[in-house]
Amino acid sequence: MAYKVSRPNLTFAEKIYLPSVLAGLRITLGHLWRMLRGKTHVVMQYPEEKWDSHLPEYYRGAPTLVRDEHGRTRCVSCQLCEFICPPRAIRIKPGEIPAGDKFGKVEKYPAEFDIDMLRCIYCGLCQEVCPEQAIFLQKQYALTGTARTQLMHNKEKLLEMGGIKTGLVNKWNEKK
Amino acid sequence: MNAILQFLHPLIDPASIPFLLWTTLAKSIGLLCIVLVMVSYTVYAERRVSSLIQDRLGPNRTGFPLSLFGNLFGIKWRDWSPILGGLGQPIADAVKLLLKEEFTPAFVKKFYFWIAPGLGIGAAIVSLAVIPFGSKIWGVDMVIANIDIGPLFVFAISSLGVYGIVLAGWSSNSKYPFLGAVRSTSQLISYELSLGLSVVPLFMIVGKLNLVDLVSYQVQNGWMILPGITAAKPHLPGTLGSYLIIVPILISFIVFTIAMFAETNRLPFDLPEGETELVGGYHTEYSSLKFALFFLGEYTAMITGSSFIVTLFLGAWHFPGIPEGGAPSLAGLLLGFVNIGVFFVKVIAFLLFFIAIRWTLPRFRYDQLMKLGWIYFFEIALVNIFLTALILAFVP
Amino acid sequence: MSNEAPQNLVNVQIDGVWHQFPKGTRVIEACSQAGKYVPRYCYHPRLSAPGNCRMCMVQLGMPKMGPDRKPELGPDGKPVHNWIPRTNISCAQDVSEGLAVRTDSDIVKETREGILEFLLINHPLDCPICDQAGECRLQEFSFDYGQAKSRFIEQKVKKPKRVEIGPRVTLDAERCILCTRCIRFMREVAKDDVIGIVNRGSYNEIAVYPDRKLDSNYSLNTVDLCPVGALTSSDFRFKMRTWFLKETKSICTSCATGCNTIIGARENVVYRQTPRENNDVNQSWMCDHGRLDFHYLQSADRLLEPVVKGAPEADWKAALASAARALKALKPEEIALIASGRLTNEELFLAARLLKKLGNPIHDIISHTGKADDLLVAADRNPNTAGAKLLGLSATEPGSALPVIASGIRGGRIKALIVLGEDATDAGLIEADLNKLQTLIVTSLLPNRTTGFASHILPAAGFTEKRGSMINKTGRLQRLNRAVAAPGIARDDWEILVGLIEALTESVSGFTTIEEVFKAMSAEVPALAGLSLSKIGDLGVQLSL
Numbered sequence A: 001m002a003y004k005v006s007r008p009n010l011t012f013a014e015k016i017y018l019p020s021v022l023a024g025l026r027i028t029l030g031h032l033w034r035m036l037r038g039k040t041h042v043v044m045q046y047p048e049e050k051w052d053s054h055l056p057e058y059y060r061g062a063p064t065l066v067r068d069e070h071g072r073t074r075c076v077s078c079q080l081c082e083f084i085c086p087p088r089a090i091r092i093k094p095g096e097i098p099a100g101d102k103f104g105k106v107e108k109y110p111a112e113f114d115i116d117m118l119r120c121i122y123c124g125l126c127q128e129v130c131p132e133q134a135i136f137l138q139k140q141y142a143l144t145g146t147a148r149t150q151l152m153h154n155k156e157k158l159l160e161m162g163g164i165k166t167g168l169v170n171k172w173n174e175k176k
Numbered sequence B: 001m002n003a004i005l006q007f008l009h010p011l012i013d014p015a016s017i018p019f020l021l022w023t024t025l026a027k028s029i030g031l032l033c034i035v036l037v038m039v040s041y042t043v044y045a046e047r048r049v050s051s052l053i054q055d056r057l058g059p060n061r062t063g064f065p066l067s068l069f070g071n072l073f074g075i076k077w078r079d080w081s082p083i084l085g086g087l088g089q090p091i092a093d094a095v096k097l098l099l100k101e102e103f104t105p106a107f108v109k110k111f112y113f114w115i116a117p118g119l120g121i122g123a124a125i126v127s128l129a130v131i132p133f134g135s136k137i138w139g140v141d142m143v144i145a146n147i148d149i150g151p152l153f154v155f156a157i158s159s160l161g162v163y164g165i166v167l168a169g170w171s172s173n174s175k176y177p178f179l180g181a182v183r184s185t186s187q188l189i190s191y192e193l194s195l196g197l198s199v200v201p202l203f204m205i206v207g208k209l210n211l212v213d214l215v216s217y218q219v220q221n222g223w224m225i226l227p228g229i230t231a232a233k234p235h236l237p238g239t240l241g242s243y244l245i246i247v248p249i250l251i252s253f254i255v256f257t258i259a260m261f262a263e264t265n266r267l268p269f270d271l272p273e274g275e276t277e278l279v280g281g282y283h284t285e286y287s288s289l290k291f292a293l294f295f296l297g298e299y300t301a302m303i304t305g306s307s308f309i310v311t312l313f314l315g316a317w318h319f320p321g322i323p324e325g326g327a328p329s330l331a332g333l334l335l336g337f338v339n340i341g342v343f344f345v346k347v348i349a350f351l352l353f354f355i356a357i358r359w360t361l362p363r364f365r366y367d368q369l370m371k372l373g374w375i376y377f378f379e380i381a382l383v384n385i386f387l388t389a390l391i392l393a394f395v396p
Numbered sequence C: 001m002s003n004e005a006p007q008n009l010v011n012v013q014i015d016g017v018w019h020q021f022p023k024g025t026r027v028i029e030a031c032s033q034a035g036k037y038v039p040r041y042c043y044h045p046r047l048s049a050p051g052n053c054r055m056c057m058v059q060l061g062m063p064k065m066g067p068d069r070k071p072e073l074g075p076d077g078k079p080v081h082n083w084i085p086r087t088n089i090s091c092a093q094d095v096s097e098g099l100a101v102r103t104d105s106d107i108v109k110e111t112r113e114g115i116l117e118f119l120l121i122n123h124p125l126d127c128p129i130c131d132q133a134g135e136c137r138l139q140e141f142s143f144d145y146g147q148a149k150s151r152f153i154e155q156k157v158k159k160p161k162r163v164e165i166g167p168r169v170t171l172d173a174e175r176c177i178l179c180t181r182c183i184r185f186m187r188e189v190a191k192d193d194v195i196g197i198v199n200r201g202s203y204n205e206i207a208v209y210p211d212r213k214l215d216s217n218y219s220l221n222t223v224d225l226c227p228v229g230a231l232t233s234s235d236f237r238f239k240m241r242t243w244f245l246k247e248t249k250s251i252c253t254s255c256a257t258g259c260n261t262i263i264g265a266r267e268n269v270v271y272r273q274t275p276r277e278n279n280d281v282n283q284s285w286m287c288d289h290g291r292l293d294f295h296y297l298q299s300a301d302r303l304l305e306p307v308v309k310g311a312p313e314a315d316w317k318a319a320l321a322s323a324a325r326a327l328k329a330l331k332p333e334e335i336a337l338i339a340s341g342r343l344t345n346e347e348l349f350l351a352a353r354l355l356k357k358l359g360n361p362i363h364d365i366i367s368h369t370g371k372a373d374d375l376l377v378a379a380d381r382n383p384n385t386a387g388a389k390l391l392g393l394s395a396t397e398p399g400s401a402l403p404v405i406a407s408g409i410r411g412g413r414i415k416a417l418i419v420l421g422e423d424a425t426d427a428g429l430i431e432a433d434l435n436k437l438q439t440l441i442v443t444s445l446l447p448n449r450t451t452g453f454a455s456h457i458l459p460a461a462g463f464t465e466k467r468g469s470m471i472n473k474t475g476r477l478q479r480l481n482r483a484v485a486a487p488g489i490a491r492d493d494w495e496i497l498v499g500l501i502e503a504l505t506e507s508v509s510g511f512t513t514i515e516e517v518f519k520a521m522s523a524e525v526p527a528l529a530g531l532s533l534s535k536i537g538d539l540g541v542q543l544s545l
């Protein structure tokens, strides 16, 4: 069935369009003119101006792995982040810490830990799900590479980006 | 060759043929260079102006020696970058388009698919041949082909452009391009009528179909839409008729300009492309260089259109106070170049108007477009011819 | 009474709904059957019920007796109950007439919460490194009844961790909840009483007797039984989290018992095999040998593409065509075929077809035997000897035709040998014999002594990589399922055989799926009449052979 669309009744001035064309031009050219005089506030000019100093504490940059104050890689490769990661950017290969090791009590560590930053969507779910406070989305946001492989962050890269984080729960402490 | 010369003999003096040939060649190459550079910078201007209108900065990064010089002379280039940065953008764009994968879908009709982009830009460039873009340099007319059917030639050639679109749409063998092409055909055909009719009054006034003559008329009697401005000194035409005649010319001008928008597929008449409904319109299946040709063809058509309007209504290369060049002297030579400059400044001004309109107006609905073309402009242009005739015949 | 239960059935009310159960059903089972799962740790239907974890608490109600010693009836004509004001365990209690059970009253919930809190006070925060996580009862019930915060401020008891109490089992005593399932399994099922509880009170812990190891061939069943991560498999340790594993129901092919299994695989890698309950075959158990007998399929040596001796490169088409050419040139007496009791019925059926096309040359299977035990392991280590017999691939006594084949080769009478998934040197052939053969066509997973002499090597698929059916020692038809893809361009054996038959006859066999092969087989073999791969089902069907 055909619909009858009711069109608004236009006045003559509206019908010949020209006045509205002029009105429109007035607006657009007004903006143009303001812009040319430098009166318009434009967005931040990125590489020269950065908002690094304004990044909030909770800013979600690239996911990184952290060590604790004793130098232990906090991750125990529980693979929960691998499971939760929506785009499946994380790949972990668990390994066993030998019994005699300084951190032998922890038993398990990630032998390999890769995050494909071409897949990562910076959702922060890995940080949220981690039971060991081992993975954090820190403030690195300018990740670029000239080859895909450069954006495959391996364990070394992730630990280097992550650095040492103190003040977290220390549940593998001997006394606990 | 001899046969051709024999045939041409009554028309051209054989002795002047080499001279004719090389001047024509020089003019063609010169004009082509100017126009192609203009095309690429029109694209840049389009992006820049649109962003300024929308309170953005637009492409202001792509390095260009110009902005680097600023740095050399102790001016921080950032101070310049909002203005000069990005001047290299057209070059970067061109390189990008050239280097993109040349992809021809498997289902297209190859031959037509390949020639279509060339047709569009070819038609737009060829019609520039009859436009007098300057006065004279060293006695040589600054028009590539001074023929007596100038406007007809322009209409004839530029309407060939529609073949490019139709072929592209049809040979793409895909629904959106086809719809775009169909729309485009009907739109171009409809508006060509009013386009053609709207210039008739001008030639009725001048009495000749030669664009160079039309320009000389404007130099003598003032620009078509500003009759007071003449070569000699500003003077007001005395007769009533010369006042009254402004009315039909103004109508002509408005109708012609709007029809020109439609002919060049510019907003508010860009229905053949209408991204929202047609994905990309007739060039949906095109990529890389072939797409670039369409793209540039469109902007070339814009320049052709502007040149035409400038020639017809805005006094072409003439500007009050700047005399006609062409005398075989240094001053004449310089003036000749200044005349050319004036012409292109006018063209550029009109291009900017094109751009400003694009970023101001929304697209027409298709039925509105058709109604406008057939019911209003066609009739107005037709009546306008009679009006001119009446004025010319009965008002002294 | 109007709603008197039929003989041997009793009326029981569970959460307000009346059901009927056979006498002797445990309350915990009755609740499960009524759809009210009762959490449990120590109870296992195949073990004795010591009732020591206290997790299965429910509230019971006894029918109220009137002065006439008859149950008082409510307005609905059903008995009215006297509810016991405390909770009882449901795993050690049988149903009785008129009994009422509440599985979700407040008091039940509170008790369970209390018990869980007790279980957790000394429990380590090991979940991130615990292989049980994801299938851990403690986690599951903590989710239902646990508390988010521990109220325990004292020091937790420290116990040994990472103890290898057997060659295949690792113990973490801190995680143990002392349910004694492992102890009872070893004592009651495996009949090898090596585990016990030592120390007292909160220092209670699981240990093996001095100088003993948990080294029974059934030790890994304790890992399955352990409701927590106290006993874990050393083989599977830290390999993959359980929630990543895609589970495929299949059967074990290491002996003629054909234990039902679940293959856990992720992204084309098999990580573990666990037993799948089947009352008629393996109950809930399987032996360690069979369970771990899949690693060879992930060996780096796997044959990945067909090889034809003397040809630089061979694709399947070329290899099969060349094999067919070599066979066609020979008379039936000059050919022999050694099939395998490890092939599926479908493959054996096609092998029989192949034999027919070759003019019925001599053939047999190689028998593999070992020591049987009282529980599951069968002496016959071929999973499908019954199938080979049924489909005529084996001599009446498996292996009895092998000496004839061997002497035929030795005497030069037999010039071509086809070996399907076996090592011919197991058939009494020595390498010099193999060298004598004009044509030696071998389908195999891994290089072996036979493939070294083969003129045609056709790489096949392992048991985790294929579908098909097998018949176990009791005549039960069971199904294999594909968990992972075969490596390289290796093919399913049935596809290889179909290809070979097609190359031989230069016609189309019409077999494009394994279902079609089974259909043709069931049409030809009376014992399989009316069956199809899907009709076999997960638990198999008993054939009358």
Ligand code: SF4
Residues within 6 Å of the ligand: A063, A081, A084, A085, A086, A087, A088, A089, A090, A115, A119, A120, A121, A122, A123, A124, A125, A126, A127, A137
């Ligand atoms: S931030 Fe999100 S997408 Fe990125 S690795 Fe973590 S879970 Fe995956």
Ligand code: SF4
Residues within 6 Å of the ligand: A074, A075, A076, A077, A078, A079, A080, A081, A082, A092, A126, A129, A130, A131, A132, A133, A134, A135, C128
């Ligand atoms: S969730 Fe945390 S501990 Fe677990 S694997 Fe990821 S980073 Fe490691």
Ligand code: SF4
Residues within 6 Å of the ligand: C123, C124, C125, C126, C127, C128, C130, C131, C132, C133, C134, C136, C137, C138, C139, C175, C228, C229, C230
């Ligand atoms: S046994 Fe269960 S609750 Fe305990 S650490 Fe392991 S997964 Fe966690």
Ligand code: SF4
Residues within 6 Å of the ligand: C175, C176, C177, C178, C179, C180, C181, C182, C183, C206, C222, C225, C226, C227, C228, C230, C231
């Ligand atoms: S080791 Fe496991 S099965 Fe054995 S008593 Fe402890 S919790 Fe129960």
Ligand code: FES
Residues within 6 Å of the ligand: C039, C040, C041, C042, C043, C050, C051, C052, C053, C054, C055, C056, C057, C089, C090, C091, C092
């Ligand atoms: S299951 Fe009943 S007490 Fe453990």
